[in-house]
């Protein structure tokens with residue numbers, strides 16, 4: 070969201086998303102009711118795609134909810150660059166440039182592609198900025214421009230996820246939190262969604278991705294966390310993970 074209030078005159082020449090600020094959570098403890106799920110976990114959005122892997126029930130979604138302000142921290146800290154966001158809720162996080170893309174895309178089904186994209190910019194005061202971001206979104210995902218007048222509901226599952234990503238681009242977020250974006254899609258579409266994720270990264274977005282399809286997600290990963298029972302078991306680049314046979318077998322179930 071860093072460019073919304075930037076008065077410089079060459080704004081048209083600069084991308085409308087992308088900052089070097091990382092979302093950082095440190096020593097996070099959180100859970101539901103009195104049930105502690107995440108025990109002292111630290112993580113951040115790295116440049117590119119940060120994948121959070123781990124067995125079912127290990128706390129991946131809970132961690133991403135805490136990162137996106139959908140779940141309060143019981144202890145620990147959250148920040149974006151120098152800006153403290155420890156107590157930020159989901160709406161504060163959007164203001165800070167961190168958006169959670171819901172698993173089902175969260176589209177308005179009876180609205181057109183264009184109307185959905187416009188909704189992405191509803192809290193942005195500058196109409197020109199929204200318009201530039203829409204152009205960027207269409208450039209990133211040209212099929213959406215072809216279907217600009219089509220109802221969201223008429224798009225295929227993969228295209229609907231693309232529209233959700235494009236709408237988040239229009240909001241101007243710098244960090245996208247994606248909790249299993251390929252869930253519910255045909256297995257053949259998982260590669261397409263990962264390609265869309267890569268398109269976002271090419272536009273300067275940092276993506277934090279929870280994904281069950283570990284093998285496919287690893288193809289786009291720049292950094293990997295593995296969680297098990299709410300604790301970090303691995304924190305490093307994918308190349309280092311390749312040497313961790315035991316971790317891979319124990320927690321990822323891939324060979």
Ligand SMILES: Nc1ncnc2c1ncn2[C@@H]1O[C@H](COP(=O)(O)OP(=O)(O)OP(=O)(O)O)[C@@H](O)[C@H]1O
Nearest residue numbers: 101102104106123124125126127128129130131132
């Ligand atoms: N809303 C909730 N209320 C209470 N407990 C919850 C809630 N959501 C998740 N849990 C519990 O928290 C634990 C971690 O769940 P979480 O969904 O974060 O794991 P996950 O790693 O994302 O799992 P999966 O891969 O199956 O989606 C589980 O024991 C789950 O039952």
